[in-house]
Amino acid sequence: MPKTLEGQITMEKTPSYFVTREAPARISAMSRDTKLIVVVRDPVTRAISDYTQTLSKKPDIPSFESLTFKNRTTGLIDTSWSAIQIGIYAKHLDNWLQHFPMGQILFVSGERLISDPAGELGRVQDFLGLKRIITDKHFYFNQTKGFPCLKKAEGSSKPHCLGKTKGRTHPRHRPRGGAEAARLLQALQHEVLPDDGT
Template identity: 75%
Template structure:
C-alpha cells in the first residue's frame, strides 16, 4: 500500500508540473477590472503596444508592467503569443490555448481636459500627448459640458477609454473655454481637474477660424465684412462674430477662475507648439505629472504643411501628420483690417498676460 501511495503521489506531482500554470492569477497586487462597467468595450492590445513597443527593452517599462493587468503584462512580455481567434465574448485565444481577455483597466472621469481654444493647436497637442504610454485620450470631441450635459455623467464616463492605475485619462473640446456654463458643470464633476488651454495670437486665430469656415462654405462674405460692423470704414469691431469673440481670452478666463484656481491651468503657446514642440511638450508632461518621454526624437518639421509631424513609430509604415484640414493657406486680408484687429486685441492681451502670468508676445 505504501508503495502504491508513493507511486500515485509522484504521478500526480509530475502531472501538475506539466499542466499549464495559472499565470494570470498569481499576482495579487494587480488591480481588478471595474465590475460596475456594464458596457464592455474591447481594447486591443495593439493600441497600447503602438506606443509601448519602443519601450519594451527598457527596464522602467518592464517595471511598470507590475501594475497592469497580468493578462496584458503576460502578452506584452511574450510578443510571440499572438491572438488567434475567439474564445467567447471579450476573450481571445493565445497560441498556448490560454484564454486572454482583451479588455483591461477601468473607465474613469478625465483627470485632465484640453478646454480650448479653437484653432489654437488643440488637435496637435492631443496627438502629441497620445504618443505617451501613460496617456489615454478620447479621439473625438465629447462636447459633454457644452452640448450633451443633459445625458448625464455616466454617459460621459462611458465615453472614456479604459485606463490602468497611473495612467492619465484625457479629452479635448476647445469650445469649453468659451462656454459660460462649462466651468460650473466641470467643477461639479471634479474641481481638481487639470485644465489645459492652448492659445494663439487672436488675430491669426481669427483668420484661421475664418479660413476653416470658408473651406466649408465658399460663399461666405469677406473676412473684413464679418469682423467689422462697417467694412468700408473699419471703425467698429463686431464682437458678436465668434471668430472675434473667441480671442477675448481674458474675458473667458475670468469665468473659469471663479471655479478653479490658477494653479489648475496650463497655458500652452500655439506658436511655441509649432516652433519647439518638444520644449512645449516638456511643460505639458510636467504639468500632468508624467515622465518626460515625448521629446525631440518624436518630431520632424513638415515643410509642406508648415507644422511639426510625429516621426513614424517603429514598425509603422509612415509618419503621422495632422489631417489635410490643418495647415490651410490663409486668404489675403487687407493689412489695415489686420492692424485694426491688433489694436483692438492689445488691451485684452495685456490683461490675459497678467492673469495667466505669461507674456505670449503677440504685441
C-alpha cells in the same frame, strides 16, 4: 469620461470647452482636481484661421474686414462675431477662474507648438507631473504641411500628421484691418495672459 486606474492620466480634448459658458461648472462638479490645458494662438491669427476654414466651405461669405468691424471708420470691432469672440481669452478665463485656481490651468502657445513642439510639450509634461519623455527626437518638420508631425510610433507603419484640413494656407499678409484688429483685440486681453500666450 472613461474610468481611470490609479497611476493613469485620462485626457479628453474638446476645443469648444474653453468658450462654453457651462463647461467650467460641469467639469468642476465632476472633479475639482482636473488640470486644464488650453492651447491659445494670436487672436487675429486664430480669427483668420477660423475665417479661412469657413471660406473653404462657404466661398460666398462676406469679407474678413466686413465681419471684423462694426464701424471701420472708428475701428470698432464686432465682438459678437464668433471668430473674434473666441479670441477674447480673458473673458473666457474669468469664467473658468470661478471654478478652478490658476495653478490648475496651463496655457500652451499654439505658435510655439509649431516652432518648438518638444519644448512646449515639456511644459505640459511638467504641469502634469510627468517625467519628460517626449523630446525633439519624436518630431520631424513636414514641408508640405508647414508644421511638425510625429515620427513613426512603435508598432505603426507610418508617421502621424494632422488631417488635411490642418495646415491650410492662410493669407500671406493679414487682411486689411488685421493690424487694427490685432491692436484692439490685444487691448481686450487680461493681464493674466502674458503676451506670448503662456
